[in-house]
Amino acid sequence: MKKIARLVVNHKLVTVIIFAVLTVIAVVCIPFVNINYNDTSYLPKDSILKEGLQAMYSDFGEGGNATMMVSKVGVADMVEMNQELEKISGVSNMMWIDDLFLSDIIPEGTLPGGQRNLSEVFGIPGDKMVVMVVDLLNMIMDIPVESRTSIDSMKSYIDTNKTVLNRNSGAEYTEKWPEYDKEYKQFYNTAIIMLGLFPEANSFDLTQIDMIASQIEGFYKRDANNNGYALIQISFLNSDYDKKTLTAIDDIKEYMEAQGYKISLVGNAAITHNSVSVMSSETSSAMVIAILIVLAVLLVTTSSYWESILLLIPMGVSILINMGSNLIMPQISYMTNSISSVLQLALTMDYSIYLLNRFKQEKNRGLSSNEAMAEAMANGAKAISSASLTTIASFVALMFMSYRLGLDMGIVLAKGVVFSMVSVFFLLPVLTLYTEKLITKTAHKTFNFSFRKFSGKLLKHRVWMPVFLIALLAIGAVFQAQNFFTYGQEASMGGDGTPIASSRNEVETIFGRQNQGLVLLSYAMFDADGDGVLNETERTAFNEREVLLSDRLIGVQGIKSVQCWATIEAAGASAILPESYAAQFKGSENSRVILFLDVPEEGVETTELVMQINSIIEDTYQDRIEATGIKPYHIGNSAATLAIKTLVTADYDIITYISLALVALIVLIAFKSLLIPIILVVVIQGAIYVNMAIPYFQQEPMVFVGYMLVSAILLGATIDYAIVVTSHYMEHRQNMNKYSAMQHALADSARTLMTSGGILTFSGLALAMTTSSPATAVFGNAIFRGGILSFAFVITLLPQLLVIFDSAIRATTLKGKQIMMDNCLCSFAPDVVESSVIVKAPKKKRLSQIEREQEIIDAIIAGIESHTVEEPSKLDSSISVDNKDEGKGKELADFMEETVALFEEDIPQKKKRIFPKEMEEFSPPETRKRNKKNIPDIESDIPSDTDK
16 A cells, blocks of 8 residues: 555646546536436336336337326317427327317218218317317216116207206307307207217117216316316326436426416326426535535534645545446436435545544654655555445445345445545545645634543443433334335325425315226237137137226225226227227237226325235136236336335345344454444444434334435444444553543544534435435435434443443453453543644744744754654663564554554664755754765655656
8 A cells, every 4th residue: 555655645746637537527427327217117027016017018118108287277278289289299199088079080981071080070170179079068967867868868858958058168268259159059959960860879878978977077177166177198209207208398388388377297207307307406405515514514623724625625526426437327216316425425524534634643743745645545544444344334235135226326325435435545645735735824723522521421320321221222123113104106206395296286186186007918818829819709708807807996995997998898989989098908918907096106095905906806817827827917106116115125124134244244353352343233223223213203204215225324324433432442441441441432532423423414414405305305314313313322322331341342352351451450541631722823924034044943953853763772671672463453443543553664764864955054064974975865765756
């Protein structure tokens, strides 16, 4: 590492150029990173739901969909706007009632004039035609059931009660169509005459009008104030998550706004559009707020204004490089994209702080700037690497999830840690050396905390306080599992308070819940001869079974309606429906049964309903499943939510055990103790349990994926707090008793904990404050609470457990009796003094010539004294210096350690040249003689920039 360090400090400009180029390349790549908003894409390949989705996409295409409600709109205006909306690029179809009445439903050549639709038959413009048909259907629905069993009975009733013809939309369209009332009555008479030409029409059961009327009611309704609301099903050419679909939604919103109508968009495509619209701005806002908060924390805990900014620069560079490097991945999750930058800043900021502090310590030993930085880099590599391993371990644990979102997030965050370490070890040293004078010039007051009074209180209450705190951990462990969890996409991206949630509430107020599901039925289940085509007998058997499934499902509580093509054909309505409507049900290899559920997307009631639907499907097709091995698929948001719930619940146990094992192993290696890993893991995991139990008592739902990921991340991030305190405790136990060691450990750790904890805590707060995504809010709030609770338990419970189990730790630690003194033999320890360290920048003062000469002489004398080292032969013979390995391995992972151990190679074996040529006139005579004779001095460990 020393060779690399020397290479860096001697090639500062090259290093800066390399990082500048990498940063520019990364910034250019960031816009091209593909962000994935489809949670189901992370399901395992063998997931039944994923198999069903792939089969459906293969047969029906991957076109996305959304539902749009237009408020206070008339039928005619909606017909005209639909024709314009269908021209928008990316829109496949605007499914509304005009599709039922204006499509070419009349077979070609049936009528002498070649007319194919009702508008052509009656010679009425399309928008007016739809209005008249809707009025006609509403009029028929107002006729008593017993009086509309046939065309003749309906005509007889209307002839007797002619006032029913006056119930039309004439008053609404007075300006547009002044003669509408008269034209509507003519339309009615013409329709009756035309139906009279077909004797078989009189046998048509008009009670079936109820089915058509119910379909229309699902597309257009009026409220108590007679305001009209249209509900349009939008089909897109591309998937819900394609950029072309999102652009099409933007165009739809722009057009409708220009027309002066308020719209409410729901559905998968709408949720994705909402998330994309807000995520980019929210991610930037969260990052800006996090930087400001971190800067404020650094200003309080560092000793220079420039130092605070300097520490942030390498972090910013590493974050940008990490974001740009995501281009190598096929895609990253919207959740990963929204939290990775802030988490990277919060979790790796300590590396910069440690290295800069280490540099200052080396400078205080009298080394030159280049030498000090090289020593800081070499000696700090092990400490920073060890501290980062616990964080990386938690990200590695995420990669073992069956739900592949964990792999996605684990890779991105692990990359971030690596890039942060690289930036700290290569960029920060160079920037520090370039701006060292600025650090001194911008020095300010800072404070040093010792927690003397606080640690004294801990000792005073060491009997009952641990019992109370452990009981608190136990309560948290019990209730954290009792939370109400949410799992679906709607909860992750469209929870309460988001724009999409407002739209959903507006639509449900008028049209009810829009929770759709479907059953995908393969024709191959009834293909007895295996030729890939159903003959008439096989087709009949398939349709009969589909009707049976429909009848069984419609009787289930929680299902509003069931639609399938076999039922429509059985009712004789297939001939009057357009092909675009039939295409929703019939594919080349599969048929779809569409379900309209009257339950939320997820919840206890929904879970029970989905399981009941699955049971009915399996029971209805059990014989075909056994005969062919082909299964029907239940698909939809509610079904997907249940599949994700089942998967991630099992994943939670996996990543918990793996992360605990990895972290405990790292601590075991660092401390070479069997008991210390258990104590540290209990404290930190207990703090996490208490953190996750808080939403239970607040009665707030939690997005389970966020809960699971945060639990693993917090373990890896906050275990470092416990490592810092334990490291100092073990260090002080070499010459203090357990009580004094505990107090001094807290004093030595205070600045580290407050800096690290403050950065992590307030970074989480920045996420929570800026996001509208419930999943990201769970991350932010959990990290905010987790940082506070981990800090609290580390400075309260952990010191007391270390004191209580001191003897056991001594017995279970490798060479514990050698590195931990017997408490009875420890001498009196110095008191922990609360002091304030005030660092001021030296005031600039113009010195006279005599004062400058005196200052140089004083510096020369100080340099001579600091560099004079006695020869080994003059040491006391009783002092052994041969055992170089004694105490090796005692250094613990404390990435904010203030005390620096001297290494053997740091001790100069010969006196170095002290006086540069410019100061020869002030040097002692013997030194001037030595220089004149050109006697070579010992070369510096680090060559200057001019050396070749």
